[in-house]
Amino acid sequence: MALQQQQPHLQHHQQQQQRHQHQHRQRQQQQHTLINTATAECNTILECDYLVLGTSIPELAFVDAMLMKDKRCSIILADPDRHAGGLWKHTPPYSKLGLPSALYGVGSLPLDSSESPSRDDLLGYASTVLRRLLQNPRLQYLPQTLFNGLSLLSSAGEATWKRRIHVKQKVVESFLEPPKYGLREAPYRIDIDALVVSAEKLPLASSSRGSYAILGSTRVAVESVHWLLQRGVKADRICWILQEDVWFTCLEAMRPDQWVSIAAICWDAFLFGQEVQDIETILEKHGVHCRAT
Numbered sequence: 138m139a140l141q142q143q144q145p146h147l148q149h150h151q152q153q154q155q156r157h158q159h160q161h162r163q164r165q166q167q168q169h170t171l172i173n174t175a176t177a178e179c180n181t182i183l184e185c186d187y188l189v190l191g192t193s194i195p196e197l198a199f200v201d202a203m204l205m206k207d208k209r210c211s212i213i214l215a216d217p218d219r220h221a222g223g224l225w226k227h228t229p230p231y232s233k234l235g236l237p238s239a240l241y242g243v244g245s246l247p248l249d250s251s252e253s254p255s256r257d258d259l260l261g262y263a264s265t266v267l268r269r270l271l272q273n274p275r276l277q278y279l280p281q282t283l284f285n286g287l288s289l290l291s292s293a294g295e296a297t298w299k300r301r302i303h304v305k306q307k308v309v310e311s312f313l314e315p316p317k318y319g320l321r322e323a324p325y326r327i328d329i330d331a332l333v334v335s336a337e338k339l340p341l342a343s344s345s346r347g348s349y350a351i352l353g354s355t356r357v358a359v360e361s362v363h364w365l366l367q368r369g370v371k372a373d374r375i376c377w378i379l380q381e382d383v384w385f386t387c388l389e390a391m392r393p394d395q396w397v398s399i400a401a402i403c404w405d406a407f408l409f410g411q412e413v414q415d416i417e418t419i420l421e422k423h424g425v426h427c428r429a430t
Contacts, residue, residue, distance in 0.1 A: 384421065405419065
């Protein structure tokens with residue numbers, strides 16, 4: 138009787154062992170398949186004449202020029218982000234182009250020069266340019282892809298892949314890096330009721346503030362002050378803290394029809410100025426530079 142009771146239990150135990158063994162073999166096969174797939178992807182070598190890193194306007198201008206100039210070259214455009222725009226994706230929404238539109242953009246699609254383009258205008262322009270460029274079969278676009286010096290690593294889609302790349306001519310990358318608006322511990326005391334935000338978050342925090350203190354002398358600081366004034370904030374409610382005098386090139390001085398006269402002014406400034414302060418004072422006097430003090 139005892140043996141008859143143990144037999145069903147032994148059979149159930151053996152069935153469980155068989156199921157576990159079968160599941161273990163399946164996991165091993167899946168793991169082996171994944172390893173083989175990853176190895177195959179790593180051994181697949183991409184090849185191109187130019188590897189362009191990023192989709193900011195300068196990179197797109199290079200791609201545009203090379204596709205028109207060299208009818209045989211192949212280009213891979215790898216961007217760590219998902220959408221085109223490069224540097225402009227990391228600027229505050231109120232940022233604008235700080236130079237004439239004629240000096241910016243790609244050759245095949247000039248920028249609208251009616252007014253200074255905003256950040257959103259430039260992001261839309263970059264997307265339009267990229268769509269036009271991708272009509273050329275010699276260009277391959279890889280979003281969400283990083284370059285480590287030897288291989289491309291993509292995180293686009295559901296799975297990642299890594300492939301070695303052979304670049305015949307050159308790796309092209311802009312020297313411009315996204316601005317860093319991260320906050321660090323202030324070397325001075327901040328009131329407990331003060332709200333401290335980085336530049337790109339200013340529009341979200343500007344509705345309920347009584348006064349503002351802008352720290353720094355970069356172009357973003359200038360745009361932040363200008364944006365607040367445009368929003369109706371009184372000038373006496375804005376405190377702009379500068380470490381030292383800062384000069385900026387006047388937009389009018391960069392117009393193509395002014396280049397000859399501006400070049401002569403700059404020549405005199407460098408010729409007669411003994412120090413940087415002297416040079417900047419001469420350029421300020423002739424309307425080439427303007428000073429923020």
